[in-house]
Amino acid sequence: MPTDSIDRARLDSLADRERATFADRHPRSAAAYARAGHLFGRVPMTWMNKSAAGHPVYLDRARGARLTDIDGHEYVDFCLGDTAAMAGHSPAPVVAAVTRRLGDLGGASTMVPTEDAALVGAELSRRFGLPAWSFALTATDANRWAIRLLRAVTGRPRILVNSYCYHGSVDESLIVVGPDGRPRSREGNVGAPRDVTLTSRVAEFNDLAGLARELAHGDVAAVLMEPALTNIGIVLPEPGYLAGVRALTREHGAYLINDETHTFSAGPGGATAAWSLQPDVITIGKAIGGGIPVGAYGLSAELAARLTGRTDLDLIDMGGVGGTLAGNPVSMAATRATLEEVLTAAAFATMTEVAGTFADGVRKIIAGFALPWSVAQLGARVEYRFADPAPRTGTESAATADPALEDFLHTYLINRGILLTPFHNMALMCPQTTTDDVARHHEVFAAALGELLG
Known part of the structure; x- marks a missing residue:
């Protein structure tokens, strides 16, 4: 698969480092998770355990394209409730x-x-x-x-x-x-x-x-x-x-x-x-x-x-x-x-334009590292894929998944203030998402690949 050339020992070492950093930075979220013994799976819904870092961050507040956890860390939120907050948080x-x-x-x-x-x-x-x-x-x-x-x-x-x-x-x-x-x-x-x-x-x-x-x-x-x-x-x-x-x-x-x-x-x-x-x-x-x-x-x-x-x-x-x-x-x-x-026509036009900037930037980063990956855009939604050409069926798409690589990238991004949808490498734009937010993602994403492939 298109990620076979990645040094797996290096990937595992970097992932361990990022998980340790996450643990150090999120003691209050860890404590909240530990106290939740009366919840099935310790979370309100079991899919919230899909966390690259071992446990979820806990919400303090969210507004627009920003989310802050109970440890005080603010994130540029490209997850947006896995689409539920495509209008931005609490418009x-x-x-x-x-x-x-x-x-x-x-x-x-x-x-x-x-x-x-x-x-x-x-x-x-x-x-x-x-x-x-x-x-x-x-x-x-x-x-x-x-x-x-x-x-x-x-x-x-x-x-x-x-x-x-x-x-x-x-x-x-x-x-x-x-x-x-x-x-x-x-x-x-x-x-x-x-x-x-x-x-x-x-x-x-x-x-x-x-x-x-x-x-x-x-x-x-x-x-x-x-x-x-x-x-x-x-x-x-x-x-x-x-x-x-x-x-x-x-x-x-x-x-x-x-x-x-x-x-x-x-x-x-x-x-x-x-x-x-x-x-x-x-x-x-x-x-x-x-x-x-x-x-x-x-x-x-x-x-x-x-x-x-x-x-x-x-x-x-x-x-x-x-x-x-x-x-x-x-x-x-x-x-x-x-x-x-x-979510008006004008808002969608802006969101789609920002998403285009996101997609173009990721393509340039991938090309700079000569990775056989691809980028797909669906209006205000963008995803980078570990395959080129992009999958054309669901079965092909499922086969390109690389959980270890995804977890490393997601944890690296979380530790630097970027949230993606935890199920895959999807980024969604809301009306408040800016090109500066996109640039921040690109800076962190490029740094992650630089450490992994450097």
Whole structure:
């Protein structure tokens, strides 16, 4: 692989040094972690243990593109809550809207709608092109409900996803193409209710022939996909691929769901608007709430009409999946403020320009060290990859992972005030991210490679 030439003994020695430095610099975070024995895994969610340095830093405060931990260290935050804070931490319009809702108006959870919800639906429709919207608390829940709706209208049992996709903890998505080319459960799949190969089909991203072969079985209700893979590393669509997906789904009577939760970084209407896509359903979460929990799904007019015309479907009582807190007044106030005042077209233009500066700088550093690595950009999101050319499928992307190298780079960056998404080498820009922030990352990144390869 493209990292085989790295001196592993040197890498291990430098990583040990950086972890020791981290331990010296973060005694209060270490103590907080040690005291958290009543939390499963010592963290609020077990994925917070994905820390290159051995334990997470603990939050004191965050604002804009900056995060400060309880040991007093400030970071330029390119992680941004793994997209949830793409609007920046605690953007002023969202803080004002939530404060007014909770303080002046009251009513955090009421089970009656607010006018904000209708305004949010209208804005999502304007941006993404689908006319009918409903809400959840996470994109995972939005995906689950979309799957149920499409199974209901098609009478088909299976969902098709891309190998090494990410759609939250949706059971149907935890399927990959194995080394023998056959579908299998993704490694580490926890407590699957049944064999995922019975509920799902899988095709590689950028593989239209494989998609056509799987759709030909005639049992797929919907293709659930990101327009570009993100959580296995950014894998961009090849020319004609997304148009081919749309044509094949229509040919085989399957609906198409675009999960825009991460690809929202492509622009104010996500990849759907940026690339003129025509899905039947869009799911999204995280960033649209400015850090407040929210998920949403949008339906085409045809699909919405088919569903509301089905008197046999319980869409009101126990079948009204979404949860008591879905569409709550606080989430709707936050989402309205985020869309109307923070993640605007102008903001995306600036964020994408800064991301371009980030990408160009990393390419120059990689070239300066003659590394066979690559850089992918998706609007306001950038990632450096340990492969050149860049991976074209999820399986190829998974194979380029180098956990030891990633952990060293992440710990080196943390120790010098830079946060990246801990799952991969992804950097996200928010409206407050500056070119000086980017320059600081490049300075530290180049220094890390200089010590490693020098």
